[in-house]
Amino acid sequence: MALSGIQIYKLLPQTNCKDCGFPTCLAFAMKLAAKQVELSACPHVSEEAKAQLAESAAPPVRLITLKSNGHEIKVGNEVVLFRHEKTFYNKPGLFIRVRDDQPADAVKAAVAAVDAYTVGYVGMDLGLDGFAVESVSGDAATFAAAIGAVRTVSGRPLVLISKDAQVMAAGLGAVDGEQPLIYGADGDNWEAMADLAKQHKAPLAVIGSSLDELAELTEKIKGKGIEDMVLDPGGRDLSTSLVQATQIRRLSIKKNFRPLGYPIIAFPCDAGDPARESVLAAQAIAKYAGFVVLGDFSPEKVYPLLVLRENIYTDPQKPIQVQPGLYEINDPKPESPLLVTTNFSITYFSVANEVEATGIPTWLMVADAEGMSVLTAWAAGKFDAERIAKSVKTFNVEDKVSQKRIVLPGHVAVLSGELEEELPGWEVKVGPREAVDLPAFMKQVL
Amino acid sequence: MAEHTVTFDIADEPVVVPTGTMLAEAARLAGIDIMQPCGGQGRCGRCAVQVTSGSARSRSAQRLSPEAIEQGFVLACQTVVEGDLTVVVPPQEKVERRLTTDRVAAEIAVPVGYDPHSAQTIRRFSLMLSPPDMADQTDDWSRLETALRQEADIPRLRVSLPLLQRVGAILREGEWQVTAVLDTETWDCERCLPRLVDLIPGRVPHTMPLWGAAIDIGTTTVSLWLVDLITGKVEAQVAEYNGQIARGEDVISRIIYAGKSDDNSREMRELVLGTINELFEKACKRVKASPAEVAKVTISGNSTMMHLLLGIPAENIRLSPFVTAVNQIPTLSAGEVGLDINPEATVDCLPGVASYVGADISAGVLSSGTDDTDAITLFIDVGTNGETVLGSREWLVTCACSAGPAFEGAGVRDGMRATVGAIEEVWVNANTFEPTYRVIGGKQPRGICGSGLISLLGELFLTGIIDKGGNFNVDLDTPRVREGEHGGEYVVAWGDGTEHGRDIAITRVDVDNLLRAKAAIYAGFTVLADSVGIPFETIEQMLVGGSFGKYINIEKAVDIGLLPDMPWDHFQFLGNTSIKGAYLALLDKRSRRRIRDIATRMTYIELSADNTFYDAFMSALFLPHTDLSRFPSVSEAMTTKG
Amino acid sequence: MAVEIPKDTWTGEVHAVTLGAIEADGGTRTKTVTVGGEKTLPFMHFEGETPNAPVVAVEIKDRRPDDWSPLLEEAWGSAMDDPAAWAKAAEEAGADLIQLSLSLTGSDGNPTTPQAAVDAVKAVLGATGLPLLVFGPGQADLDNELLVPVAEATKGERLVLGLCEDKNYRTIAATAMANDHLVIARTAMDVNLAKQLNILISDMGLPLERILMDPTTGALGYGIEYGYSVMERLRMAALQGDAMTQLPMIVTIGIETWKTKEGKVGDGVPEAWGDWKERAINWETLTAVTLIESAADIVVLRHPESVKRVKAAVTDLMTV
Numbered sequence A: 001m002a003l004s005g006i007q008i009y010k011l012l013p014q015t016n017c018k019d020c021g022f023p024t025c026l027a028f029a030m031k032l033a034a035k036q037v038e039l040s041a042c043p044h045v046s047e048e049a050k051a052q053l054a055e056s057a058a059p060p061v062r063l064i065t066l067k068s069n070g071h072e073i074k075v076g077n078e079v080v081l082f083r084h085e086k087t088f089y090n091k092p093g094l095f096i097r098v099r100d101d102q103p104a105d106a107v108k109a110a111v112a113a114v115d116a117y118t119v120g121y122v123g124m125d126l127g128l129d130g131f132a133v134e135s136v137s138g139d140a141a142t143f144a145a146a147i148g149a150v151r152t153v154s155g156r157p158l159v160l161i162s163k164d165a166q167v168m169a170a171g172l173g174a175v176d177g178e179q180p181l182i183y184g185a186d187g188d189n190w191e192a193m194a195d196l197a198k199q200h201k202a203p204l205a206v207i208g209s210s211l212d213e214l215a216e217l218t219e220k221i222k223g224k225g226i227e228d229m230v231l232d233p234g235g236r237d238l239s240t241s242l243v244q245a246t247q248i249r250r251l252s253i254k255k256n257f258r259p260l261g262y263p264i265i266a267f268p269c270d271a272g273d274p275a276r277e278s279v280l281a282a283q284a285i286a287k288y289a290g291f292v293v294l295g296d297f298s299p300e301k302v303y304p305l306l307v308l309r310e311n312i313y314t315d316p317q318k319p320i321q322v323q324p325g326l327y328e329i330n331d332p333k334p335e336s337p338l339l340v341t342t343n344f345s346i347t348y349f350s351v352a353n354e355v356e357a358t359g360i361p362t363w364l365m366v367a368d369a370e371g372m373s374v375l376t377a378w379a380a381g382k383f384d385a386e387r388i389a390k391s392v393k394t395f396n397v398e399d400k401v402s403q404k405r406i407v408l409p410g411h412v413a414v415l416s417g418e419l420e421e422e423l424p425g426w427e428v429k430v431g432p433r434e435a436v437d438l439p440a441f442m443k444q445v446l
Numbered sequence B: 001m002a003e004h005t006v007t008f009d010i011a012d013e014p015v016v017v018p019t020g021t022m023l024a025e026a027a028r029l030a031g032i033d034i035m036q037p038c039g040g041q042g043r044c045g046r047c048a049v050q051v052t053s054g055s056a057r058s059r060s061a062q063r064l065s066p067e068a069i070e071q072g073f074v075l076a077c078q079t080v081v082e083g084d085l086t087v088v089v090p091p092q093e094k095v096e097r098r099l100t101t102d103r104v105a106a107e108i109a110v111p112v113g114y115d116p117h118s119a120q121t122i123r124r125f126s127l128m129l130s131p132p133d134m135a136d137q138t139d140d141w142s143r144l145e146t147a148l149r150q151e152a153d154i155p156r157l158r159v160s161l162p163l164l165q166r167v168g169a170i171l172r173e174g175e176w177q178v179t180a181v182l183d184t185e186t187w188d189c190e191r192c193l194p195r196l197v198d199l200i201p202g203r204v205p206h207t208m209p210l211w212g213a214a215i216d217i218g219t220t221t222v223s224l225w226l227v228d229l230i231t232g233k234v235e236a237q238v239a240e241y242n243g244q245i246a247r248g249e250d251v252i253s254r255i256i257y258a259g260k261s262d263d264n265s266r267e268m269r270e271l272v273l274g275t276i277n278e279l280f281e282k283a284c285k286r287v288k289a290s291p292a293e294v295a296k297v298t299i300s301g302n303s304t305m306m307h308l309l310l311g312i313p314a315e316n317i318r319l320s321p322f323v324t325a326v327n328q329i330p331t332l333s334a335g336e337v338g339l340d341i342n343p344e345a346t347v348d349c350l351p352g353v354a355s356y357v358g359a360d361i362s363a364g365v366l367s368s369g370t371d372d373t374d375a376i377t378l379f380i381d382v383g384t385n386g387e388t389v390l391g392s393r394e395w396l397v398t399c400a401c402s403a404g405p406a407f408e409g410a411g412v413r414d415g416m417r418a419t420v421g422a423i424e425e426v427w428v429n430a431n432t433f434e435p436t437y438r439v440i441g442g443k444q445p446r447g448i449c450g451s452g453l454i455s456l457l458g459e460l461f462l463t464g465i466i467d468k469g470g471n472f473n474v475d476l477d478t479p480r481v482r483e484g485e486h487g488g489e490y491v492v493a494w495g496d497g498t499e500h501g502r503d504i505a506i507t508r509v510d511v512d513n514l515l516r517a518k519a520a521i522y523a524g525f526t527v528l529a530d531s532v533g534i535p536f537e538t539i540e541q542m543l544v545g546g547s548f549g550k551y552i553n554i555e556k557a558v559d560i561g562l563l564p565d566m567p568w569d570h571f572q573f574l575g576n577t578s579i580k581g582a583y584l585a586l587l588d589k590r591s592r593r594r595i596r597d598i599a600t601r602m603t604y605i606e607l608s609a610d611n612t613f614y615d616a617f618m619s620a621l622f623l624p625h626t627d628l629s630r631f632p633s634v635s636e637a638m639t640t641k642g
Numbered sequence C: 001m002a003v004e005i006p007k008d009t010w011t012g013e014v015h016a017v018t019l020g021a022i023e024a025d026g027g028t029r030t031k032t033v034t035v036g037g038e039k040t041l042p043f044m045h046f047e048g049e050t051p052n053a054p055v056v057a058v059e060i061k062d063r064r065p066d067d068w069s070p071l072l073e074e075a076w077g078s079a080m081d082d083p084a085a086w087a088k089a090a091e092e093a094g095a096d097l098i099q100l101s102l103s104l105t106g107s108d109g110n111p112t113t114p115q116a117a118v119d120a121v122k123a124v125l126g127a128t129g130l131p132l133l134v135f136g137p138g139q140a141d142l143d144n145e146l147l148v149p150v151a152e153a154t155k156g157e158r159l160v161l162g163l164c165e166d167k168n169y170r171t172i173a174a175t176a177m178a179n180d181h182l183v184i185a186r187t188a189m190d191v192n193l194a195k196q197l198n199i200l201i202s203d204m205g206l207p208l209e210r211i212l213m214d215p216t217t218g219a220l221g222y223g224i225e226y227g228y229s230v231m232e233r234l235r236m237a238a239l240q241g242d243a244m245t246q247l248p249m250i251v252t253i254g255i256e257t258w259k260t261k262e263g264k265v266g267d268g269v270p271e272a273w274g275d276w277k278e279r280a281i282n283w284e285t286l287t288a289v290t291l292i293e294s295a296a297d298i299v300v301l302r303h304p305e306s307v308k309r310v311k312a313a314v315t316d317l318m319t320v
């Protein structure tokens, strides 16, 4: 069970010596409880305390790493059921399925397209993580050849799919020295697969048709010395997969049930229909999957999923911010007035709502003030003339408005002089301090 | 560069300044002090002057009405001189004085069993030295040391050069009988040699007081207690508005002002020193002593005040990641700090914890005993920063929740400080919606102070004039609730009964400001409790400090969700805990060590680090709270009054 | 190995709210729709009941909108010129509910009149038997001016009137109370704000069984995560017994999706966005299904293909 800050504090030396880099032992204990530091940062913990703390420190969902030449993907290590409780840490890997019964050229072409694919989203470049190569042929050499074909065009991590240990061995041989995911071990082949996993130091996916069966298998495999596992509980429809994934996550987080304390792999590619596949993949992303295997690649399918993954895995502990930018309210024209505010959501909403209610077409520039309200941001130096002027430039405001006049929130009237200097040729007006007074101000003054 | 002549109506002579000089600066050169309560940021509108002829350019005329602008009024802090000018300076608003610590102030109890021998670091010894002769040519200093060794078992001493220069003369003036005042130990150097603080010719009778002072530098008020270190008694209590107010009412404005130039920083320093030195004069006069007799001073105050006093740059206090230059300040002397007392006097600035949790809070924890109890205690300094401490003997956590100045009457249209003319308590009839109120000084009201605002908000809420979200119910059948320029408002006093002839009202914007202030404070409590994972119900006592603290009506403060709903006997109002802490640290070295420990072990929780505070704040931004189950006694009151 | 599945035991449940009234109950609808009533988190059928499936409302307008995506124009065609025809088309496309948004102005550019609003609502009621949600144009004064006569002219229909917001809830709540309708309480992506508005409205005397809440969401890529987490939190609070959060939730996904560049525009966007139509429909569908899985009871959509996909997903999710 996770210990609270105070409980951990009681196990620490309580000397406030600051060697850990924190001002007090309690501050360190709180960080430790939040899993933001390692216990080893305190050089003075007693052995006894260490033992007690280690138990609470082990992640309930095991961290699994896939490696290939130059690429690495980590999944697992999650500590909550709902993202608002803390955050989800390691984004699930999105893999595209490749079948070994395809001609090598077709495989290469498909893989190359995926490998090259990136799409921009709020300043980030998003892309897919790797390939799941499936043995359809059942033939070891064909499988190895297909893997070889993939490797000629992409170095991204792999999931190898076959239940035949010999085929798998050939596949693993084709990527010797890498750490692909072996998929997978079931009730029949688990011993041979476990041997392969051990030999190649690769994580092993375990397939069961029920949680009971899965837990039994992982325990047996663990008995053979395999620690890194991934679960496929078998559900392929929206209802079953949601319930299974939830139960597994609950067992690991709430009950610290080790036999199911591993990431899950999901196969939306089995849906048959691309529309249904998207919906299944979206569910897997939001609801606990560690690996998501997609069928054929198409940008219109993948782009929404990549964005969803970013959204679900953003840290909800950061203040709720709106995206900085130039917002259009009531369909502004070039001559419409321009207001500026910060990107703290509440500030933005109160301003936007008041302006919207006036019906006056308006440009609202939201400056990046690191999610602080006007006064706080000003006090902390995050909303000053320089930043506002920078926003005017970044958002190309000059191209959109014909009237070079900007209205500052009344609370930062102090900035007007400096802003005039930063924005030569602009007129700086001071608006009211409170959003509720905006309608009157806009009607009378603008 | 072109120069212009600026003529102020109330100045003796015109001044000549270059183009671009700020009007406020020109006034200063002309010897006129224009109040700049917001630190010259164009936010308060209180520095308005009237330009009757000539040309000036204003950056901002915010806070001025169109009529005023028409008449040539400008903000002196936002206007630059561009040609010859004639300026009329309207009568400046005088800072009203009604400070509680005055002659009538309650006597302060000396800590039980105070014994200067064991507790006090400042010691006074009367010494009889053998005069030198041809047979004994020992130097003066050794002679003094020898006498001390024999009398007090103190073998050696440290001394400053200026004092050393005078030793010979003093010994002879007293005809080899002298009284030595030593500082035997400081918190930052327990093994250092004792230091000679004062050497007085002749023998000072041991019943004569030995003076020390405890000072609290508040953002608004500076208080000073003059203490006889022999008896431990507070012999005089004086207070005065902090002279820096003229350059900014809140700490942020002052940091910005001081940060603009070295001159500004020096000015800020001089302003507060001026206030303190005046207080020394006044207090010493009252006990017929001279400031030069003061041997030790202990100073408390928030981190910004401490930095500005010492001339240490304070900019980083306000800028993320919000770090002070120093939390534990070494022992200094009065001369270097700039106090007009014995320049050798020890000046001990108490330790702070973080940018917004300063020495005033460490001192508060000390004097409230929060660090020395088994009962889980919540200690709050109700004020702009809303510093809160939660803990007990075992652990202490603290935070500051920037409540804003609404409870000090600022940022509220008819708000004012708790001085004569302020409405300090309000009752509203639930059927007629007519108010009854009490005014400080008993005369016609001029505005509403913090306690008045709390009580008014509580009444408006319980009578349904505003809903739980603070929206006015403008459909009520009373002329007192009306549509004002900021939405709904409630008239507390009609113009024919007020001092200035204008209606005194509380507006929708005021209500929002008050809600935010109370929500911030309450959210601070919640976050502290959550940070250590203890349920609110386990809090056994609630200590309220801050000079404002003692005026609050608990019941109303609970009604609006400012203070937690706890049994009455859990609450205790302590007044100015900061100066009390300074007083204890001045008297007793054990208390001084304790406050060092307090500052070291208090764990500061940064509220802007994540969303927990924001969530708690939003949920407290309601009357009394979104989660009514936290306020059982208020739900009951609502059913009976509403 | 027998794994013991942990089951959450909840003390609270969501109110079941019925939209629309049939003739026997004072309305003219041919069917009513009940939402809410959940006793567990979304689709956790193994531990508690989800008596009513989430439903899809289709958004139509009182006149052809000026700023809708060409993809939507293509999908609805000439039906967009007539609210009655549009409502019928929406019903055929699989809508469970019709959501009529009143425009700010008529096609002549003058503000929509109360009479025009009443006419549009009546026309839609005449064209379909489905329950109806009516939203004002989104400006406090005009909303009040239009929704009050609409509410009065349709007394007893159990329409859903939108939107009550914290600065403007009294008039709409009062008319809903007087004329036997329901309201939507909309707040800006915050658990506490949502709860506060519910308290304020119920303090006026409108029973909780007649309030839906809209915690507001952004579309995928534009703040969906806030809506997602706020709904999860509200639903958990409801199940934990917090009365003021035990309301079914509605989110207006159509308007959010179709104002994003990904939905609205086909030209001048990155090639990596892929085929416009499929991407846009994916955008709306994934936003909807993700939010349904986080606890939405009603999703308002715009494209008929998304309606089809979302309904298929709901059927799948409701299978025990």
Ligand code: SF4
Pocket: A012, A013, A014, A015, A016, A017, A018, A019, A020, A021, A022, A023, A024, A025, A028, A041, A042, A043, A044, A045
């Ligand atoms: S290093 Fe250890 S003992 Fe020192 S302050 Fe940090 S936690 Fe406390």
Ligand code: FES
Pocket: B035, B036, B037, B038, B039, B040, B041, B042, B043, B044, B045, B046, B047, B048, B075, B076, B077, B078
């Ligand atoms: S407006 Fe000039 S000092 Fe405040």
